[in-house]
Amino acid sequence: MNGAEKTIFRAEHMKKYFGATHANDDVSITLEAGEVRGLIGENGSGKSTLISMIAGLAPKDSGEMTMNGAAYLPENPIDAGDHKIGTVVQELGLVDGLPIGVNIFLGRTQRFEKGGVLDMKALYKAAAEQFEKWNFPVFPVQSMTGSLSVEEKKIVELIRALSIGPDLLILDEITQALSLNYRDILFEVIKKFRNDGKTVLMVTHDVEEMIEVTDSITIMRDGKIVGTCRCDEVSPDDVKRMMVGRDLEGAYYRSDQKESFEDEVVLSVKGLTSDAFEGISFDLHRGEILGFCGLSGAGIHELAETLFAVRPSQAGTIRLTQTGAVVKSPRQAMLEKMGYVPKDRDKQALMVNDSIEDNVCLAAVDMTEGKLGFLSPKRRREVSKRVVQKFEVKTKGIAQVISGLSGGNRQKVNLGRWMIQDKEVLILDCPTRGVDVGVKSYIYRSMLEAKKQGVAMIVVSDELPELIGMADTLMVMKAGKLAAVMKRSEVFTEEKIIEVML
Amino acid sequence: MKKDFWTFFQRLFPFVGLIVIIVIFTIINQGNMWSATNLLTVISIMIPLCLGGGGMVFVAAQGSTDLSMGSLVALCGTIAGIASMSLGFWAFILISLGVGIGVGILNGVIISKCKVSSLMVTLAMLIALRALVAFITNGQVFFVDQQILMLNRMEIKLPIFLGVIALMWYLFEYTKIGYFSRCMGENQTVGKFAGISVAKYQILGFALSGAMAGMIGIFTVGNIGGISPTMGNFLELQVMIAMFVGGVPVTGGAGSKFYKVVVGALMLAFLQNGLTVSRVSAEMSELIQGIILICVVFFGLFVRQKYIQRQIARELQ
Numbered sequence: 063m064n065g066a067e068k069t070i071f072r073a074e075h076m077k078k079y080f081g082a083t084h085a086n087d088d089v090s091i092t093l094e095a096g097e098v099r100g101l102i103g104e105n106g107s108g109k110s111t112l113i114s115m116i117a118g119l120a121p122k123d124s125g126e127m128t129m130n131g132a133a134y135l136p137e138n139p140i141d142a143g144d145h146k147i148g149t150v151v152q153e154l155g156l157v158d159g160l161p162i163g164v165n166i167f168l169g170r171t172q173r174f175e176k177g178g179v180l181d182m183k184a185l186y187k188a189a190a191e192q193f194e195k196w197n198f199p200v201f202p203v204q205s206m207t208g209s210l211s212v213e214e215k216k217i218v219e220l221i222r223a224l225s226i227g228p229d230l231l232i233l234d235e236i237t238q239a240l241s242l243n244y245r246d247i248l249f250e251v252i253k254k255f256r257n258d259g260k261t262v263l264m265v266t267h268d269v270e271e272m273i274e275v276t277d278s279i280t281i282m283r284d285g286k287i288v289g290t291c292r293c294d295e296v297s298p299d300d301v302k303r304m305m306v307g308r309d310l311e312g313a314y315y316r317s318d319q320k321e322s323f324e325d326e327v328v329l330s331v332k333g334l335t336s337d338a339f340e341g342i343s344f345d346l347h348r349g350e351i352l353g354f355c356g357l358s359g360a361g362i363h364e365l366a367e368t369l370f371a372v373r374p375s376q377a378g379t380i381r382l383t384q385t386g387a388v389v390k391s392p393r394q395a396m397l398e399k400m401g402y403v404p405k406d407r408d409k410q411a412l413m414v415n416d417s418i419e420d421n422v423c424l425a426a427v428d429m430t431e432g433k434l435g436f437l438s439p440k441r442r443r444e445v446s447k448r449v450v451q452k453f454e455v456k457t458k459g460i461a462q463v464i465s466g467l468s469g470g471n472r473q474k475v476n477l478g479r480w481m482i483q484d485k486e487v488l489i490l491d492c493p494t495r496g497v498d499v500g501v502k503s504y505i506y507r508s509m510l511e512a513k514k515q516g517v518a519m520i521v522v523s524d525e526l527p528e529l530i531g532m533a534d535t536l537m538v539m540k541a542g543k544l545a546a547v548m549k550r551s552e553v554f555t556e557e558k559i560i561e562v563m564l
Numbered sequence: 565m566k567k568d569f570w571t572f573f574q575r576l577f578p579f580v581g582l583i584v585i586i587v588i589f590t591i592i593n594q595g596n597m598w599s600a601t602n603l604l605t606v607i608s609i610m611i612p613l614c615l616g617g618g619g620m621v622f623v624a625a626q627g628s629t630d631l632s633m634g635s636l637v638a639l640c641g642t643i644a645g646i647a648s649m650s651l652g653f654w655a656f657i658l659i660s661l662g663v664g665i666g667v668g669i670l671n672g673v674i675i676s677k678c679k680v681s682s683l684m685v686t687l688a689m690l691i692a693l694r695a696l697v698a699f700i701t702n703g704q705v706f707f708v709d710q711q712i713l714m715l716n717r718m719e720i721k722l723p724i725f726l727g728v729i730a731l732m733w734y735l736f737e738y739t740k741i742g743y744f745s746r747c748m749g750e751n752q753t754v755g756k757f758a759g760i761s762v763a764k765y766q767i768l769g770f771a772l773s774g775a776m777a778g779m780i781g782i783f784t785v786g787n788i789g790g791i792s793p794t795m796g797n798f799l800e801l802q803v804m805i806a807m808f809v810g811g812v813p814v815t816g817g818a819g820s821k822f823y824k825v826v827v828g829a830l831m832l833a834f835l836q837n838g839l840t841v842s843r844v845s846a847e848m849s850e851l852i853q854g855i856i857l858i859c860v861v862f863f864g865l866f867v868r869q870k871y872i873q874r875q876i877a878r879e880l881q
Binding site: 395396415 | 738739740741743746747750751753754755756757758759760761817818
């Protein structure tokens with residue numbers, strides 16, 4: 063902490079209802095200058111609602127907020143920015159059809175106006191300066207935002223929040239979308255905020271990371287604050303217990319320290335090359351969890367897409383050893399008992415404005431098809447209900463539209479629709495992205511169960527602890543090439559892996 | 565699951581429109597509409613709208629547009645009609661369907677392989693095919709064999725129509741063709757990532773739309789007893805109006821349902837016929853149709869919006 067403690071932001075008795083739901087029930091929070099505060103809670107515990115109210119995205123129903131000692135009642139995010147509050151929200155909020163530079167100053171372009179015309183040169187220059195100022199690699203600020211990856215878009219949003227020179231920076235689940243190298247820069251930014259006597263409020267589902275980065279953590283459950291604790295006094299397990307309100311059953315990851323899978327090879331990849339990586343070869347065995355990790359630009363996500371043939375390859379083969387078939391199209395891969403959970407749940411995996419039933423049956427279409435191509439409505443309902451029941455999706459029925467589900471429940475639908483089929487190979491790209499610890503441990507348990515039944519899994523992830531905790535074999539990629547292959551019995555540690563990655 | 569008002573109304577909405585139109589015109593025309601001859605007229609107006617919608621709904625569900633249908637009807641009728649003079653009745657049927665499917669596939673291939681917007685491609689087709697018809701017929705009207713006129717008899721026309729619609733209904737609601745089309749309309753990227761061959765289903769959708777154009781061509785030639793270069797003029801717009809009035813979302817997707825096409829075609833047929841029976845002038849009739857269309861489309865979007873909001877709110881409870 064920097065000098066005398068001074069309150070920078072205070073919210074008191076905040077309430078917000080959605081219908082009969084108390085999304086926020088009498089929430090009070092006080093943030094000091096120079097403090098890095100973590101906000102944590104299960105999906106649907108009200109974190110995002112609280113942040114929306116502070117950021118001016120949603121009006122409060124009742125309660126008082128003060129910012130820098132004055133009453134604060136934001137009308138919209140721009141107004142919040144004028145009060146020196148910068149926010150990076152969970153859902154991407156950029157206009158794809160505008161240049162990066164314009165997105166950074168969106169709604170605040172007046173200062174570049176010269177006689178009614180925008181001075182684009184000055185705008186682009188100012189945008190590039192913002193990247194430099196915070197030690198980020200400078201993006202091509204004149205090119206369209208739509209051409210960026212999800213991770214790069216997050217960076218642009220972060221730069222936008224930073225560019226207003228905030229006294230309070232709010233980060234809602236940003237680290238989930240970032241790979242390790244960008245995370246390090248972000249942590250430097252957070253340190254700088256602390257040293258300058260400014261405040262950061264961050265949300266993440268990764269308890270260990272949060273304890274490391276923040277000074278104290280506020281825990282929310284069911285729309286209420288259940289407690290605030292100092293990071294040097296709590297263990298991750300304490301925090302998890304407070305979040306869930308009970309002890310988490312069993313271990314989070316698998317407990318054995320030895321790789322365990324059968325000798326039979328189910329998938330054999332030889333010399334796979336595309337514009338993002340080259341010469342990738344490996345064998346996947348029955349019941350094996352094969353992890354892929356790497357920094358951004360290492361090509362791990364592109365590799366996952368190419369393995370399911372969504373993305374074209376330039377050379378090499380993906381062969382299913384049992385049938386001898388070579389994967390050429392996603393449809394064929396599905397028929398050869400492969401399944402794929404893409405990284406971006408809401409843009410690549412699920413039709414968010416469609417029902418659970420339609421989303422389940424899209425992946426499980428071969429289970430529902432009968433003679434003459436007949437998709438039996440009865441079988442469709444049965445399959446959908448099975449996913450909902452088996453994976454404990456919290457919903458009132460299979461006609462529920464996906465956008466009404468929380469992130470964790472969406473991911474359960476997304477994974478469940480592949481896992482109920484008798485697939486032999488599952489490609490999982492960031493399977494626990496944006497879900498809380500409860501759902502996370504549930505997903506890990508499901509994966510281990512599938513492993514026991516002989517399903518081979520390729521897990522691509524930006525979360526090292528997850529890969530260390532789950533994988534039999536770990537492939538570390540660097541700049542599009544395979545840099546190292548590690549076995550579980552050799553004990554992979556974070557330090558060892560990062561050394562290879564960098 | 566407790567059904568609330570909007571969930572219920574969302575499903576009911578097209579029927580409400582249909583009933584309102586029928587009731588209004590029954591009152592205005594003091595029941596004149598319900599004579600047997602007039603009902604047959606309504607059905608004859610409805611058949612091409614429903615057939616066209618039954619094919620075009622695949623394209624619409626994908627979020628694409630097929631503007632070429634009217635011109636394609638004329639081309640199918642023209643080529644098949646001329647061919648029938650030397651090749652006979654069955655050649656007439658097969659060639660009309662063949663031309664329709666062929667042009668449909670061509671549409672689909674250009675759109676999927678060259679990644680051009682369907683609006684542009686089919687707009688070009690609309691002009692080009694109409695020009696082709698004018699070139700072939702030289703602006704003249706031809707007469708066809710008596711045998712083809714048989715197709716205009718209601719006892720033959722109606723069963724064929726019902727059979728074709730039943731087939732389309734099955735394909736749209738109960739097979740992958742319809743289901744994947746709706747999924748593509750919801751989110752094409754998701755479809756691709758879940759193994760849908762987007763190009764294949766785009767081509768299939770346009771082929772089915774083309775096949776229905778061929779079907780309408782057959783009935784149109786049977787109806788007028790010959791070939792006229794003005795066959796199918798503005799039919800594509802009428803079909804689209806019928807679909808949208810029935811509640812098929814303009815953006816396609818999961819809200820596309822086959823019964824909405826049928827209800828929409830009935831609604832438009834009753835509306836057009838009702839206005840004629842009420843002796844409204846042709847110009848005024850079109851104006852009224854236009855106004856009603858705007859109201860219905862706006863109201864339909866409003867209802868769906870409410871429905872989705874309600875769905876989300878319910879889950880948060």
